[in-house]
Amino acid sequence: MRHLHNFFSFIFLLGTFSFVTAQQKNTVKNVAEFNEALRTVQPGDSIVLANGIWKDSELLFEAEGTAEKPITLTVEEKGKVTLEGESNLRMAGNHLIVKGLIFKNGHTPTNAVISFRKDREKMANHSRLTECVIDNFNNPERQVQDYWITIYGKNNRIDHNHIVGKKNLGVTMIVGLDTEGSRANNHKIDHNYFGPRPTYGNNGGETLRIGTSHHAMENSNTLVESNYFDRCNGEHEIISNKSCQNTFKYNTFFECTGTLTMRHGNETLVDGNVFIGNGKPSTGGVRVINESQTVINNYHIGLTGYRFRGAFVMMNGVPNSPPNRYVPVIDSKVNNNTFVNCENILFGAGSDEERSQAPQTSEFSRNIIYNDTKKDIFTINDDISGISFKNNILGKNSETTIEKGFVNADIQLVKNGQGFLIPTSKKIKHKVTISPNIATKENTGVTWYSKEDKTVALNSGKTIKVKAGINTLYDEVKKSEAGDIMLLEEGGTYLLTKAVKINHPLSFKTEGKEKAKIFFERMMAFEIQDGGSLSLENISFDGAKSPDYAGNSVISTSKNSMIENYKLFIDKCEFKDMVVNHSFDVLRVSKGTFADTISIKNSTFRKITGSITALDTETDDIGAYNVEYFIMKNNIISELQGAALRLYRGGKDESTFGPFLEVDHNVFDKVGFGKKNKYKSAISLYGVQEIDIKNNIFRDSKAIQMHLVVGEPIVKVRNNALSNSEKLVVTGDQEYFVENQWDLDPKFSDESSYTLSADSPLKGKATDGGDLGVISQ
DSSP states (O other): OHHHHHHHHHHHHHHHHHHHHHTOEEEESSHHHHHHHHHHOOTTOEEEEOSEEEETOEEEEEEEOOSSSOEEEEESSTTSEEEEEEOEEEEEEESEEEESOEEEEEEOSSSEEEESBSSSSOBEESOEEESOEEESOOOSSTTOOOEEEEEOSSSOEEESOEEEOOOSSSOSEEEOOSSGGGSSOOOEEESOEEOOBOOOSSSOOOSEEESOGGGTTSBOOOEEESOEEESBOSSSEEEEEESBSOEEESOEEESOSSEEEEEEOSOOEEESOEEEOTTOTTOOOEEEOSBSOEEESOEEESOOOOGGGSSEEEEOBOTTOOTTSOOOOBSOEEESOEEESOOOEEEEETOSSSSOBOOBSEEEESOEEEOSSOSOOEEEOSOOTTEEEESEEEETTOOOSOOSSEEEEOOEEEEOTTSOEEEEOTTOOSOOOOOTTOOOSSSSSOSSSOOOOOOOOTTOSOEEEEOSEESHHHHHHHHOOTTOEEEEOTTOEEEESSOEEEOSEEEEEEOSSSOEEEEESSSOSEEEOTTOEEEEESEEEEOTTSOOOTTEEEEEEOSSOOSSOEEEEEESOEEEEEOOSSOEEEEEOOTTOOEEEEEEESOEEEEESSOSEEEOOOOSSSSOOSEEEEEEESOEEEEEOSOSEEEEOOSOOOSOOOOEEEEESOEEEEESOOTTOTTOSSEEEESOSEEEEESOEEESOOOEEEEEOSSOOEEEEEEEEEESOOOOEEEESOOOEEEEEEOOOOOEEETTTTEEOTTOTTTTOSTTSSOSSOSOO
């Protein structure tokens, strides 16, 4: 009996030892210790990264766990372990869990920050990535491509991660299907917080892509559920579905400028998602291409996007299309969806000589469309006889040219317990509900990492009074903080012998009637660097002391690539006497830089040998450009030798809809006749996607030249006067709209302010009912 007791005691101790071994935690302090721990790791073990900064750390987590005893890579304390510099993580094996890692202050040295494979043969399966953070982990070169999370293998879960701020080229998260071992994968992507991704200004800015055009007809069987997409604006495909049999359920898209796009692949299910636009420009919903797609039970509110960014878009296709073009819409269903105050629903979008096949054997039924102000939100670009419209309900004041399948109802909007405005009416037979599983900002991502927007706005900081003198501006800027306002002395004179570096948002302004004057002895006064934005108000810039160099400018961007988008606002400023033997621009930008907005208002530009804005450095013709929104309003431009504006967007890619241009109520006098103006124009536009030029006066000036390419540009040239000036020149094969182009003498009563005389034929001829030219100065 004693021997038997010892035997059972041995078995018990052995079991206890096995249990302890299975739960072993190995805390490691560097990559070498991590690799050593991997050599002996067993199912059920954990490898714990010690608190601190892990710089330039490339981790390969290759191990074999079991379903009952996965192997975990985690951290000592959440929020206190960061991988920085050139760091990344690869996973390979089975039943692995990665939890709590933070990547920031650096970028991956390879093509992925986190990858579910070691190489094409060794992938991670039955594994999980949870509660990890990737925060602004960007390659400093804007057009160097990488991905943040690449998912391969099968049966993996990616959940409750915080992914924010991707700004360089490349999709934020991809599901790869380039090997057999990654197809029909049954991955689940759920409860992730995809934070803001700014406009990229080129193709390659998607937030999520499943598959590629090369494997479009392969089944992925990926479930994307309950994720929150917060202002993901990289390009117009927020999600690019490029494979078959994927499901998108209960996701929320908040103020995203783009759509969930079924770009390639068939049998996609889009069910119970919410799209919130809040009236923001270019916000969209779902775009349908390909066969056997199902779009049901989705809720859309306040979406303003048009063309490919509509609240709902059903595309035309290419007859007998290869999978990587536009497969026609066939056998697809769009049912039980709700649209509240959305502006555009399109059928047959993209119809052209190539995309000539309209949707067939498809259905649009039991949808509710309500709009407070716009009567007809439907755009029909081609034959819709292949779409069956049944039992759709419109608001009582809404209408459509679609003959059958719609009835009007007296719809009331009632806020539900989740805060959504729900249409109600006796004619609505099915109750509109939002799933309790819908993603929110609170139930996605991680609880221990802030979702607070860290962006600092212009004019949000302290006011700093800057004394007139030599380099006083330079000195104060070096001590400034983001958002600060530099207040210049009224009538004060400032000399810069060193260029002022703008590396965070800063404002410069003069209070009072007499503008402060800035002279500068370098090739530029201000250089906007990565992270910088600039606002100038009520300041005079004089080129009298500037050097006679080629490439002079008042403002330039960094000559290096800038990963951060910038903003530039110029208001009530004066730029004069920038006359040298070489070109002297007011604003000159470099390749690899991008502005969200450039706004020039209420300012004067006199005697300048270059251009006002030179935005034409992206000449690779790949769809890239330098600014999203450009506004020039209520300015006087006289004796300008170059083109006032040079704006270029080359290539035929349709993944972006910019630039957007507004030129309104300006006077252009003696503009564009310089011998070194290679554009031979007053305004030179190439490939600009939305153009609105109105209420301007051109006197003794060269022409507006426009070359129209890509998609369906919206071009309006209205109510402009050309006095002894060249006529509009348009090339390209796109449509454009010109109205009221007058060849009339403006009759100025004051040549310095360009005020129209009482008998001017241009009075009252503006689109807004006012006078052409400047409103006031």
